[in-house]
Amino acid sequence: MGISFDNLAPPRWGGEVPDRVERPACRLGPDLVIDPPVVLSPMAAVTNPPFRMICREMGAGMVVTEMIHARLLLEGDERTLQFLDLRKNEHPVGVQLFGNDPVMLAEAAARVVEEGADSVDLNMGCPMKKIVTSGCGAGLLKNTDLIYEIFKTMGDAVDVPLTGKIRAGWEDSNAVDVGLAMQDAGASAVTIHGRTRGEMYDGHADLGVIAELKRAVDLVVIGNGDVRDWQSARRMFHATNCDAVMVARGALGNPWVFREIKADLDGLAIPAPPDLDDRRRVLTRHVELYVETFGVERTTFEIRKHLLWYFRGSAGEKVLRKALRGLKTQADILEALDAACEACRLASPEPPIQASS
Numbered sequence: 001m002g003i004s005f006d007n008l009a010p011p012r013w014g015g016e017v018p019d020r021v022e023r024p025a026c027r028l029g030p031d032l033v034i035d036p037p038v039v040l041s042p043m044a045a046v047t048n049p050p051f052r053m054i055c056r057e058m059g060a061g062m063v064v065t066e067m068i069h070a071r072l073l074l075e076g077d078e079r080t081l082q083f084l085d086l087r088k089n090e091h092p093v094g095v096q097l098f099g100n101d102p103v104m105l106a107e108a109a110a111r112v113v114e115e116g117a118d119s120v121d122l123n124m125g126c127p128m129k130k131i132v133t134s135g136c137g138a139g140l141l142k143n144t145d146l147i148y149e150i151f152k153t154m155g156d157a158v159d160v161p162l163t164g165k166i167r168a169g170w171e172d173s174n175a176v177d178v179g180l181a182m183q184d185a186g187a188s189a190v191t192i193h194g195r196t197r198g199e200m201y202d203g204h205a206d207l208g209v210i211a212e213l214k215r216a217v218d219l220v221v222i223g224n225g226d227v228r229d230w231q232s233a234r235r236m237f238h239a240t241n242c243d244a245v246m247v248a249r250g251a252l253g254n255p256w257v258f259r260e261i262k263a264d265l266d267g268l269a270i271p272a273p274p275d276l277d278d279r280r281r282v283l284t285r286h287v288e289l290y291v292e293t294f295g296v297e298r299t300t301f302e303i304r305k306h307l308l309w310y311f312r313g314s315a316g317e318k319v320l321r322k323a324l325r326g327l328k329t330q331a332d333i334l335e336a337l338d339a340a341c342e343a344c345r346l347a348s349p350e351p352p353i354q355a356s357s
């Protein structure tokens with residue numbers, strides 16, 4: 001997908017850390033409050049139930065599923081239906097849909113609400129060629145009339161808040177036009193990743209575009225792009241006046257980012273980075289939730305990338321990479337984790353480098 005982590009690596013923002021910004025919980029609808037106003041981004045092949053639950057436990061105020069193809073959902077595609085597995089203790093959870101047919105999206109929205117979605121989100125940001133050439137994802141940004149029709153039709157079908165996740169625009173920013181179309185159609189919130197489709201993941205998110213959108217609409221505005229710690233969250237709130245922030249790459253291997261941002265919003269001391277024992281405990285829980293949800297065989301394949309994210313840049317990474325070959329059982333996974341933790345311990349009495357650094 002051409003996703004880069006470079007823009008999350010230091011030094012990525014010079015200058016002073018802005019003063020703390022007070023932000024109350026953010027209301028999306030009569031029954032839906034994001035508290036604290038920090039959301040886990042939708043991420044394909046990442047934000048499945050185990051990861052969503054870990055992030056909620058770490059303090060995320062809301063989580064969003066991976067994107068779900070509306071047509072495949074309605075056709076009963078087995079793999080797509082699995083994405084609709086919402087757990088009792090992860091709410092509030094938004095379900096992200098992907099498609100461009102208003103009637104189909106409205107039917108899919110009704111279906112996901114039946115399954116317990118607290119809100120329904122429309123993907124208007126995916127930059128992949130295959131997706132945009134079919135007029136979906138960021139391809140929708142070129143057609144504000146269609147965006148209006150989609151939200152209107154979905155709004156007639158469901159009672160939960162409707163949200164849309166956009167990029168700043170296609171090549172140039174048209175976020176305000178998109179936001180106003182959504183607002184006129186009755187949407188509740190817009191999440192904006194401050195890069196255009198053309199920018200993919202290059203450079204840094206443009207906070208000015210997010211601020212402009214916030215000034216122009218009455219919708220809840222959720223700022224997204226390069227938030228990876230309490231300092232960058234402050235900067236997003238400060239520079240854009242957004243109502244909530246959304247974190248994607250900064251949470252990969254680092255669900256602690258939510259507790260950090262929550263503490264800062266609450267005016268509390270920023271918790272120390274997790275030590276090895278904390279990490280071992282959360283990783284073990286992540287593995288257990290994964291096995292419980294998907295079974296051991298699937299876990300041994302899919303958990304690898306998560307574990308590597310947790311140890312990225314640490315002395316345990318190389319050891320882990322080797323130990324991850326040939327995993328078969330849950331015990332094998334935990335042994336690989338122990339080996340990685342031990343390598344970190346031997347290399348330094350300090351905890352490994354923050355996963356997102």
Ligand SMILES: Cc1cc2nc3c(=O)[nH]c(=O)nc-3n(C[C@H](O)[C@H](O)[C@H](O)COP(=O)(O)O)c2cc1C
Pocket residue numbers: 003041042043044045046066067096123124125126165193224225226227246247248249250
């Ligand atoms: C692995 C991965 C998968 C993603 N999948 C989705 C997706 O399914 N839907 C979506 O709207 N955005 C998706 N995104 C984009 C993120 O939600 C987010 O907008 C983007 O990464 C910028 O935020 P960040 O700087 O916090 O990473 C994905 C990003 C990553 C890294």
